[in-house]
Amino acid sequence: MRVFIKKAMKKLMLGHRISHIEIEDNRKLKVMFDQLSHLSGKTYLVLKDKATGRRLQSEIQGNKAYINLNELHEMADAGKMDFYLKSYLFNRTLQTRIAHNHDVPLFEHIDEERKKKLRFYKTIRNNLSLMTEKTSFRCTLQELKPMGNNFYLAGEVEPLEEMKPATVEMVLVRRDTRQGFGYKFELKKKPGSGNMYTFNGMIFIEKLRSALAMNSRWDVFFQLRDDKNNLIHREIMNTQGFRSYEREEYRYLETAQLNDEHVAVLYATMGKNSLALWYTDKNQYARTYQIAKGKSIFNEVCEREKLNTRMVFFESFLGKNYSGNPKYIYEEMIQNSRFKDYIFVWSYSGPNPECIPGNPIIVNRSSEEYYKFLARAKYWVSNIILPIHRKREGNVYLQTWHGTPLKKLGFDIEIEGPETLARENFYIESRNWDYLVAANKYSSDIFKRAFKFDKKVLEAGYPANDIFYQGDTSSKAQRLKEKLLIPASKKVILYAPTWRDNEMANSWDHTFTLPFNLEDMYQRLGEEYVLVLRLHHLVSEMLEIDPKYKGFVYDFSKYDDIQELYTLSDLLITDYSSVFFDYANSRKPILFFAYDFESYRDNIRGFYLDMARDLPGPIIRTSDDLLDAIENIDSVSAQYAQKYEEFYKEYCSLEEGNAAKTIAELVFK
Structure with missing residues (x-):
């Protein structure tokens, strides 16, 4: 009750909505609020440095608060700061992050005197934050458009001190591999504008071809060099002044159609509003x-x-x-x-x-x-x-x-x-x-x-x-067999393997073939059993079954509820899928067909358990051994009975058939 009251009071006392943000006279940060609660005596605007935890605090008076820029820069030369609202309830401090109001434009401010850049942005959770960094140049993206398979970029750059750029480059860096590719742009002094320069050039996608991977993402960096080819400035290309992002889809700036299937997309990242490139297929882009x-x-x-x-x-x-x-x-x-x-x-x-x-x-x-x-x-x-x-x-x-x-x-x-x-x-x-x-x-x-x-x-x-502990499971199994047109007289083998991170055609596209000899299984087990397949959704589309096995193989990979397939099956074959933890509630036999055990353990994901010691069934490496185990399933079950019981006590002991009721009554109030 005490926690509930505190949450309710916090919500009432710290209710707020930002109405305006600006820099006044290059001396003060001004933040204005409406819908600000006045239940407490005093409320404060707080800026907290993410790296050090240091804070600046200013009382909100007349629905506005000011932060001195000198104090802000002294607190952090460069870094990220989060905005908080703070008040007090008796002897307790109440504090909440300040949410961004989509009607308030976010902006970038260049402090020429201090050679600092202040950039206001919203976090991925829609809170307001501020990034500060040193800078010697003011860089502005002014034009971006696709030209065939490529992109044209243009903008302006202004030195804030006595520095003369001679050349400009755009560098694309792939996020996962850190591979970088540079593009030389044209740099010209802008007539009649003092110390302003213009830049323009092309990003040719073909140059990236050797390193393009499906769904790879690339950050775009802006670099300046002097007449001796020394690097004098490098920053991630900012898009804050290029476009307003009051709607999230506005972040997708331009798209180049590379071929019938693939696109390259230039977009503004969430939070940083920096320029990035994404290589993907048309369908994935449309979904995103x-x-x-x-x-x-x-x-x-x-x-x-x-x-x-x-x-x-x-x-x-x-x-x-x-x-x-x-x-x-x-x-x-x-x-x-x-x-x-x-x-x-x-x-x-x-x-x-x-x-x-x-x-x-x-x-x-x-x-x-x-x-x-x-x-x-x-x-x-x-x-x-x-x-x-x-x-x-x-x-x-x-x-x-x-x-x-x-x-x-x-x-x-x-x-x-x-x-x-x-x-x-x-x-x-x-x-x-x-x-x-x-x-x-x-x-x-x-x-x-x-x-x-x-x-x-x-x-x-x-x-x-809960399904394992409620009602007559054998009657449920027969009803499900009838529903799915499985012969009532046949026993059911459920094959439910995991997907393998290393069997990829592209990012999140996977290949799959059955790893055992289906013809041998059909010949040796077809009189007594049927085989039900429940493959992971990432690989189920990749498998084709010869029509000759109709009546023996049932592909229920798209069947919604695997719990019902557990109920109708007589034994489970899996590998590294977590399904066996749930299936153990049935106390029916489990075989682990781990034909690539060492490779998977050492090179793909790694395990929490010692499989050889902890599993409630045998680890099997070959197709012949798998069929032998199924033909002798009673003796295999007897051999692993003690280990199965120990496994059940360790991982299934909380299951009593009332988890749904317990959770519903705890959460929904």
Whole structure:
């Protein structure tokens, strides 16, 4: 109750909206507010240096506050500073970040006397920050346009001291590999303008061809040299004065069509507003541009409408499925009278919206409605990542996750690959999580470290695993077989491998072939078994099965709910996928077909467990050994019975069939 009261008072006392920012007489930073709460006696504007933690503080009087620029520059020669609002409640300090108002233009200020640049920007979470740095030149981008497959850039540069540039270059640096490519531009003294110069030139994409990789991103640097070819100035090319970014999609400045499939895009980065190049395919660009438009819609709704305190927004696997922990929490809520007045929204783009019970509002992730409802809903429930990296005051984000980790996650990954490149997004996303669900203490410890998460972890078991403990599972299995047209007399082998970071055609495009001899399996096991495939969504599109195996092989990779496939199967074959942690709740046999064990362990992701010691089933390397194990599954199960029991106690002991109910009643208040 005390925490709730403090949060409520903080919200009332620190309510605010910035209405104006300017530099007065090159001496003072002036910040003006409207909608400023006056419940407390005194309220302060605070600037905090990110690197040192040092602060400048100024009382807000008449809805405005001033920061002396001399003091600001003395506090930090160069760096980043965050804006805070501070007040007091009895003997407690209340403080909150100052949000950026999209109606207030952000700008760059050159302090010629001090040779300093001040650049105001908004963070990825929509807060106001300030960057300061030394500078000897004022550089301005004035023109940017595609010319065929290339880009033309032009602008002006003005020395702030007695320095004479002789040549100018644009240098593109690839972010992941740090490869750099330079382009010489033309530099001319501007007639009748004192010490002003103009520059212009072309960025030829063909020059990058040898280093272009799908979805590679390149920062654009501006360099000046003197008449002796000494480097006298280098900065990342800023776009702040080139265009206003009150809408997120305006950051995509120009696009060059390279061929029928690929584009090069020059855009302004979030936060820094620096110039960067992105090489990608047309479809990916269209999706990303649509997300940017969605962020603009989200921001507009946030500023116009209040949160709906009885609205819950659900998404599972980027809206592709009705499945996972979000599904089972939702189904608990629609059956629980406590939530009868709630409004439910599902993000779903699959082919069967009728499979979602309870008559929720259904929105497609690519639609404007998606972002409108995301902005209105107080509660968010997801098991991966949302496209919006900011929350509203009062939002509650329940991250359910989707498995117990065997492979290393997030900041625990040491081997470079697409997962290490993606972890920054997960770090930003995890700053928004209020609750994170863990199936066991082991997962809880890993999540806290790998995601740098320090809020509430709910060690309640997984709602999706409630299915193993509720009702007659054998009857459920028969009903599912009938639904999926699997012969009732046949046993079911479920093959659910992970995807491999090293099997990539391009960034996040993967190849896949079955790693065992399907013909041998068909000949030896076809009388007794059928094979159900549940491949990772990144590789499922890559597999083709010969029609001769119809009736033996069932590809349910696109079947929404893997929990139901667990229920109907008689044994699981996997490798390094976390599915076996969930499947262990069934107590049915598990075989680990790890044909590339050493390579995967040492070169791809790395493991948390000692697989040879800790797994509840054998590690199998060859196709023949795999078939032998299936034919002798009873003896294999007997051999691993003790190890299986130990594994169950360690990783499944929290599962009792009521995780969805427990979590729903804890989170939705």
